[in-house]
Structures are given as structure tokens and as C-alpha cells.
Amino acid sequence: MSKINTREALDKAAKKGLSTLIPAKIKITVGMSTSGIASGAQGVYDALAAEIKKRKLSILLTKTGSMGMDCMEPLIDVMAPGKPRLSYAMVTAAKVPQLMDEIAKGTLEPIRPFYRTDGEQSLITGEKIKFVKGALPKELKEIPEINEVPFYKKQIKIATRNCGIIDPENIDEYIARGGYSALAKALTQKPDKLIDDVIASGLRGRGGGGFPTGVKWRSCREAEGDIKYVICNGDEGDPGAYMDRSVMEGDPHSVLEGMIIGAYAVGAHEGFIYVRNEYPLAVANLSKAIEQARANGFLGKNIFGSGFDFDIRIAKGAGAFVCGESTALMASLEGKAGEPRAKYIHTVEHGLWNRPSNLNNVETWANVPVVIARGGKWFAGIGSKESTGTKVFSLVGNVKNVGLVEVPMGIPLKEIVNDIGGGIPGGRKFKAVQTGGPSGGCIPAKLGSLPVTYDELSKAGSMMGSGGMIVMDDKTCMVDIARYFIEFLESESCGKCVPCREGVKRMRDILEDICKGKGKEGDVELLQSMSQAIIDGSLCALGGSAPNPVLSTIKYFRDEYDAHIKEKRCPAGVCKPLITYSVLKDKCTGCMRCAKVCPTKAATGEKKKTHKINKKLCIKCGACLEACKFGAIKVE
Amino acid sequence: MKKTATKTETVDKKIKAIVDKYKGDKTALIAVLQDIQDACRYLPKDALTYVAEKLAVPVSRIYEVATFYNAFSLKPQGKHLIEVCAGTACHVKGGFNLLEKLERELDIACGDTTKDELFTLEQVRCLGCCSLAPVVRIGGNIHAFLTQDEIPKVLKTYKEM
Numbered sequence: 001m002s003k004i005n006t007r008e009a010l011d012k013a014a015k016k017g018l019s020t021l022i023p024a025k026i027k028i029t030v031g032m033s034t035s036g037i038a039s040g041a042q043g044v045y046d047a048l049a050a051e052i053k054k055r056k057l058s059i060l061l062t063k064t065g066s067m068g069m070d071c072m073e074p075l076i077d078v079m080a081p082g083k084p085r086l087s088y089a090m091v092t093a094a095k096v097p098q099l100m101d102e103i104a105k106g107t108l109e110p111i112r113p114f115y116r117t118d119g120e121q122s123l124i125t126g127e128k129i130k131f132v133k134g135a136l137p138k139e140l141k142e143i144p145e146i147n148e149v150p151f152y153k154k155q156i157k158i159a160t161r162n163c164g165i166i167d168p169e170n171i172d173e174y175i176a177r178g179g180y181s182a183l184a185k186a187l188t189q190k191p192d193k194l195i196d197d198v199i200a201s202g203l204r205g206r207g208g209g210g211f212p213t214g215v216k217w218r219s220c221r222e223a224e225g226d227i228k229y230v231i232c233n234g235d236e237g238d239p240g241a242y243m244d245r246s247v248m249e250g251d252p253h254s255v256l257e258g259m260i261i262g263a264y265a266v267g268a269h270e271g272f273i274y275v276r277n278e279y280p281l282a283v284a285n286l287s288k289a290i291e292q293a294r295a296n297g298f299l300g301k302n303i304f305g306s307g308f309d310f311d312i313r314i315a316k317g318a319g320a321f322v323c324g325e326s327t328a329l330m331a332s333l334e335g336k337a338g339e340p341r342a343k344y345i346h347t348v349e350h351g352l353w354n355r356p357s358n359l360n361n362v363e364t365w366a367n368v369p370v371v372i373a374r375g376g377k378w379f380a381g382i383g384s385k386e387s388t389g390t391k392v393f394s395l396v397g398n399v400k401n402v403g404l405v406e407v408p409m410g411i412p413l414k415e416i417v418n419d420i421g422g423g424i425p426g427g428r429k430f431k432a433v434q435t436g437g438p439s440g441g442c443i444p445a446k447l448g449s450l451p452v453t454y455d456e457l458s459k460a461g462s463m464m465g466s467g468g469m470i471v472m473d474d475k476t477c478m479v480d481i482a483r484y485f486i487e488f489l490e491s492e493s494c495g496k497c498v499p500c501r502e503g504v505k506r507m508r509d510i511l512e513d514i515c516k517g518k519g520k521e522g523d524v525e526l527l528q529s530m531s532q533a534i535i536d537g538s539l540c541a542l543g544g545s546a547p548n549p550v551l552s553t554i555k556y557f558r559d560e561y562d563a564h565i566k567e568k569r570c571p572a573g574v575c576k577p578l579i580t581y582s583v584l585k586d587k588c589t590g591c592m593r594c595a596k597v598c599p600t601k602a603a604t605g606e607k608k609k610t611h612k613i614n615k616k617l618c619i620k621c622g623a624c625l626e627a628c629k630f631g632a633i634k635v636e
Numbered sequence: 637m638k639k640t641a642t643k644t645e646t647v648d649k650k651i652k653a654i655v656d657k658y659k660g661d662k663t664a665l666i667a668v669l670q671d672i673q674d675a676c677r678y679l680p681k682d683a684l685t686y687v688a689e690k691l692a693v694p695v696s697r698i699y700e701v702a703t704f705y706n707a708f709s710l711k712p713q714g715k716h717l718i719e720v721c722a723g724t725a726c727h728v729k730g731g732f733n734l735l736e737k738l739e740r741e742l743d744i745a746c747g748d749t750t751k752d753e754l755f756t757l758e759q760v761r762c763l764g765c766c767s768l769a770p771v772v773r774i775g776g777n778i779h780a781f782l783t784q785d786e787i788p789k790v791l792k793t794y795k796e797m
Contacts, residue, residue, distance in 0.1 A: 319707040333663075338704065394766055397725050397729075488722070
């Protein structure tokens with residue numbers, strides 16, 4: 001492969017990419033992110049390939065990353081020249097032959113597309129591409145356009161601009177969407193000018209802390225030292241968060257391009273991507289992307305003929321949450337145990353191997369090419385004043401539309417939950433949203449109009465975090481959630497400093513007692529004072545923010561703590577020692593399902609007669625609740 | 637230096653090939669251990685002394701690293717690794733009940749291996765498949781929206797593998 005070192009060569013690659021991105025023949029794209037594959041996308045892909053072969057059709061079959069609406073997976077896109085792109089949801093391998101009939105005949109029944117896309121605009125170049133030639137046929141008008149689908153309507157995609165559209169293994173498709181043109185532009189400018197632009201954009205660290213990216217770059221550039229590093233933090237450890245996985249899997253080149261630009265700006269020639277051990281597909285796609293970038297001359301010596309050299313290596317994490325902390329991550333990169341160190345020694349001056357190191361999160365890096373291509377001013381126009389641009393969230397938990405969403409900063413929380421997320425399923429009540437992972441907190445439904453920005457979330461006792469947004473309904477016990485996060489942090493604490501190692505452990509003891517009905521008056525106050533000590537005394541952010549889930553649940557859900565402590569009652573019906581299972585006489589049909597699944601034979605009864613649960617035998621495993629189709633199992 | 641009687645000669649060829657690939661690069665310690673873990677499903681003691689010798693890293697440091705990270709195991713693991721996701725979304729959707737069911741079904745505690753060495757049961761901190769919660773990963777395959785009811789059937793398919 002010849003290296004791309006001129007604009008003309010880049011345009012040529014873009015043309016090649018466009019020929020598969022919007023081909024002159026029918027194209028079928030399957031969403032094959034980790035969650036897509038787990039939902040059966042591989043089977044769908046194989047079935048499509050087999051049908052195409054069997055029918056000897058001239059159809060291009062490709063793969064893509066997460067299309068966003070993960071609860072509708074497997075998702076596939078079908079595109080015919082001159083027609084809108086049609087997206088089909090919940091496709092199964094069994095449905096494929098029928099779907100192929102439809103595609104061959106050009107009909108839309110019986111498997112109706114979920115939505116259509118009439119065209120798109122390149123975020124990098126601003127160029128609009130219309131898929132539809134001429135008037136839209138009447139039957140297609142009945143299919144909602146993507147911008148009319150509530151899930152997509154309020155989203156603006158910057159970091160995930162290519163996810164679910166391009167084939168992540170095809171560099172030309174990335175280039176066709178304007179990829180690597182920001183790099184070409186950057187390399188003609190002075191590094192300081194680039195940093196100015198990033199500062200003007202207001203881009204802040206998307207890993208959670210929200211430190212201004214440009215300011216970090218400048219400090220690293222100005223730090224003394226011949227050898228500097230740029231690092232990508234892909235150790236997405238927050239439970240309930242998978243935005244970075246989706247970007248690394250679905251658009252790895254956006255991360256690479258951001259890093260190359262950043263390296264040029266700070267003066268680094270070596271880069272590292274630290275990826276979680278739990279993300280094999282992200283590692284695979286990034287590795288392929290790096291090879292392609294090298295082959296095309298975007299990595300290596302004399303990039304774009306500018307004289308700038310830079311290369312990237314991937315390091316796999318080994319399953320330690322604390323390695324998401326920058327100093328711990330760097331220790332891990334050096335081959336050591338991932339223990340953090342005191343923050344007053346800045347990593348931009350003394351980081352990896354004691355050299356100036358600039359670390360940014362995956363999503364931050366993915367934003368960089370857009371900032372450079374469109375200018376800092378343009379970027380700053382999106383979102384709110386102090387929190388510019390967009391934020392990707394993984395909207396999960398007890399919400400109807402589960403998936404990856406990218407929204408402008410400042411959007412009210414309830415719009416994400418109710419409009420994009422479609423509200424709470426099963427007619428239950430929206431209780432709280434947990435953001436910021438174990439370092440964050442729970443925001444109650446009553447604060448639904450809170451604008452989602454770094455500062456507002458912090459003020460509410462939570463934090464932006466990396467972007468996990470877990471929706472909770474009235475069946476979620478907030479004391480249990482606090483215990484869950486503290487237990488998580490206890491096992492993930494590296495053990496280096498006492499406040500975190502011992503303090504978190506003691507907090508867990510107290511919370512566990514409360515959940516078991518052994519809580520005492522004054523426990524809440526004790527938790528609060530211990531929290532303050534841990535916040536003040538911990539070495540790194542893991543300990544410093546560890547009490548957040550406890551403090552925020554005490555702040556907003558004190559009544560639940562009181563119910564556990566004073567009344568020995570779990571209002572949400574979660575804490576096992578405090579709940580009992582019983583059968584509702586009027587709902588039980590005597591179907592015997594509960595008796596069949598009960599592991600301890602606590603649930604018994606005769607056919608068509610009301611069943612009973614023997615409280616002495618019941619281990620509260622919830623199997624009967626899961627099995628009962630009539631809502632006849634009561635938990636209180 | 638006179639060569640002491642290390643286990644260099646007796647160590648498995650597979651391990652030798654892994655360690656030699658890294659050409660004595662100390663900073664690659666984690667990567668070396670990951671490869672050994674993948675190949676052996678745990679970190680055998682003689683492999684670690686061999687790594688110590690070839691990478692010129694004290695065994696104590698290797699032990700520190702091997703016990704710090706969740707991905708490493710010093711005990712042999714079963715043929716199929718069962719990882720129950722303990723992420724927030726899975727917790728909210730009752731993932732803890734799946735773990736208890738698996739403990740009962742396999743008659744082992746979390747972290748242990750069955751007597752027939754078929755299964756090792758572990759809890760993992762979020763697999764990043766929150767849209768499919770609750771999930772369990774067995775031998776690298778993700779089982780989405782798993783219910784307690786389905787577990788015996790799922791285990792059976794792996795037993796027959």
C-alpha cells in the first residue's frame with residue numbers, strides 16, 4: 001500500500017471509501033459491536049452471507065459498530081442506490097430469508113423497517129449527502145425518518161459520528177467521512193496554534209474529571225524533557241458504562257487521529273492506548289486500525305511529509321478498576337502493580353517513566369479531529385457555556401430505550417430519561433439516575449430538570465463521570481445501591497493509603513448491617529463523618545470520591561435509610577434479610593411454575609389451586625418472581 | 637555467572653515461547669503474564685520463576701503484580717470460565733441472583749473451581765454489555781438477559797462441549 005502524504009492521495013482514498021460507504025449497488029450493514037454479537041448479530045451476518053451466495057445476488061455485505069439503540073439489536077441497515085437507508089430492528093437469522101425476499105422485490109412487508117435515513121451531513125467537512133434521488137415513494141414516507149424517532153431526535157453525534165455507519169476495519173470509509181483531514185490540516189499549523197484552538201473549543205476531559213483538555217496539552221508541551229508521551233485511557237472501568245468500548249470498537253481511527261494530532265501538539269513521538277482486558281473486540285479493532293494507519297503513513301516516520309514521527313502501542317489492562325486513574329494507569333504501563341501516587345506531582349511533567357505525559361480519555365481523543373477540522377469556536381457553540389460540546393452516555397438500567405446516546409451538554413436530565421430513553425418500563429415510577437460510576441452519586445427524579453453539565457452534576461452531589469447513566473425505578477433500593485458501590489470500591493481499592501483501604505471497608509460493614517436489619521440509630525451520621533475523613537485523607541480520586549454514592553443517597557433518600565434502621569424494612573423489596581415472599585391469592589392461577597423453579601421446595605401447591613410459600617424454607621432467590629407470569633408473587 | 641539449577645530446563649515449551657517473544661523487556665511483564673494466563677488458564681509457579689529469570693525481575697515483584705490484577709489466577713482454573721457481571725445495570729436487574737443460582741447449581745462458591753475442573757465461577761466488574769443486563773460470560777460467550785431458569789440448560793451445553 002502506498003503512503004498517503006498529500007491532499008490528493010487523501011481524496012483518492014476518500015473516493016474509494018465512498019464506493020463502499022454508499023455503493024452503486026444494494027448494501028446491507030450489520031451492527032456488530034460486542035452487544036450486537038451477543039444479541040445474535042453474527043448469526044444474522046452469516047445467514048445474510050449464505051442467502052446472498054445462494055441467490056447469487058450482487059449485494060455488498062458489511063459490518064459496523066454500535067448503531068446506538070442497543071435494546072433493538074441485532075440492527076441492520078439496508079441501502080439501495082437512490083433510496084433512503086432503511087434500518088431494521090431485532091433481526092434474527094430466521095427472519096433473513098424473508099427479508100431477502102423483501103429486498104429482492106423492493107417491498108416493505110412483513111418485516112417493516114424501524115426507521116429510514118434520507119441523507120447525512122459530514123461533521124468534518126459539512127458536506128451534505130442525499131441518499132434519496134427524486135421524490136420519496138409514498139410507502140417509504142410512512143416509515144419514520146431517523147430524526148423523528150424520539151431516541152435519535154435530540155442527539156448530536158460528534159464523538160460517535162461514525163459509529164454504526166462505517167466499517168471500523170475499513171480505513172477508507174473513515175477517510176470518506178472526512179477522517180484524517182483534520183490531521184492533514186493540523187500538521188500544517190504550529191503546535192501552539194492547535195493548542196489555542198483546543199482551549200477555545202472549551203473541550204474538557206470526557207473521562208469524568210472535566211479538566212480542560214487544551215490546558216493539559218499546553219502544560220505538557222511546556223514541560224521540560226526531550227521524550228514525551230501521549231496516552232489514551234481506554235480502561236473504562238465504571239460499571240454501567242460502555243461508551244468508550246463502543247468508540248474503540250466502532251470507530252478506532254477517530255481515537256488514533258486525535259492522538260496523532262495531540263502528539264504533534266505536545267511534541268510526543270510515542271503513544272499508548274491502555275484498553276481494558278474485558279474488551280477483546282476493542283483491542284482487535286484498534287490493532288487493525290493501527291496497522292492500517294501505519295500502512296497508510298498516518299503513523300510512523302514523516303507523517304504527511306511533515307517530518308513528524310509518531311507511533312502507537314496498545315497495552316491491555318489486567319482487570320483493576322483503579323488503573324483508570326491516570327497515575328495508576330501509568331504504573332501499570334510500566335509493568336507494575338497499578339497503584340496511584342500523590343497528585344501534586346503532575347503527570348504532564350512527571351508521568352510515564354517520569355517523563356512528561358499527556359493522558360486523555362477515549363471520548364476526548366475522538367472529539368479532537370472535529371475540534372481541529374471545524375475550529376474551536378464552532379465546537380464551543382454546542383452545549384452550554386462551561387461545558388461545551390456533547391457527551392456520550394450509556395443509558396441503561398430500568399429504562400425502555402437502552403443504548404448509547406450522545407447529547408449536547410446542558411440537556412435536562414429528564415429529557416434523556418423520558419424522551420430519549422422513553423421512560424420507565426412496566427408502568428413503574430422513575431426514582432433516580434446514577435451517574436459517574438462508583439465515584440458519582442444518585443440524582444433523584446425530583447431534580448429531573450437539572451442540566452447535564454460537569455458543574456451542575458457536581459453541585460447535585462454526583463459527577464459527570466465517564467458517562468454511565470443507570471436509571472432506577474421504585475424497585476431499586478438506594479441503601480443497597482450505596483452498599484453495592486462501596487463493596488465495589490472496597491474490593492478495587494489498591495490498599496496503598498489507609499483512609500481508603502480501611503475507611504471504605506468500615507463503611508461497607510455499616511452499610512451491610514443496615515441492609516441486614518442490624519442498623520443502629522446514629523449509623524447515618526457515622527457514615528457521613530467517615531465519608532468526610534475519607535474524602536480529606538485519600539491519596540487519589542478513587543478514595544476521594546468513594547463516599548459519593550453514600551452521601552448522595554443519604555441526602556436524597558434518607559427516608560429509605562430510616563426505614564431500614566428504624567422499621568427494619570426495605571421499601572423497595574431488595575434487601576433479602578428484610579423481605580418476605582408470599583403469593584397473592586387473587587392473582588395466583590395455580591400454574592405450578594413457581595413450585596417447579598423453587599430450589600428449596602418452599603413454593604408448593606396443587607394444580608389450579610393457590611400456591612403457598614413456606615417462609616422458613618424460602619431463600620429469597622427470586623426464582624418464583626422471575627417465573628410467575630401473573631404477577632402473583634408479592635415481595636415486601 | 638554460574639548457572640544455577642533453575643527450572644529453565646523443565647519449563648514447558650509453550651511458556652518458553654511466550655517469554656522469549658518479549659526479549660527480556662521488563663515493562664512487558666503484564667503482557668507476558670496475560671499470555672501465560674491465556675495459555676495455561678492460570679500462572680504456574682515454575683512459569684513465574686522462569687519469567688523472573690528471563691525478565692530479570694524479582695519473583696516478589698511478579699507475585700505482587702500477579703495478585704494485584706483480577707485477570708490473573710495462581711490456582712488452576714476450570715475448562716470454562718464463568719464470569720457473572722456485577723456491573724450496576726446487571727445489579728439493578730438482579731444479576732446477584734444469577735450468581736447465587738450458579739453457586740447452588742455448581743455447588744461451589746464464587747472464585748472456586750468445580751471438582752471435575754469443568755467450571756470456574758467468578759464475578760466480574762462490568763462486561764460493558766449493559767444493554768443486555770443481566771449478563772453472564774462463559775468461555776468468552778456472552779449470555780444476554782439470562783434468567784435463573786435458563787442456567788441449568790446453559791451449563792449443560794458447556795458440559796457437553
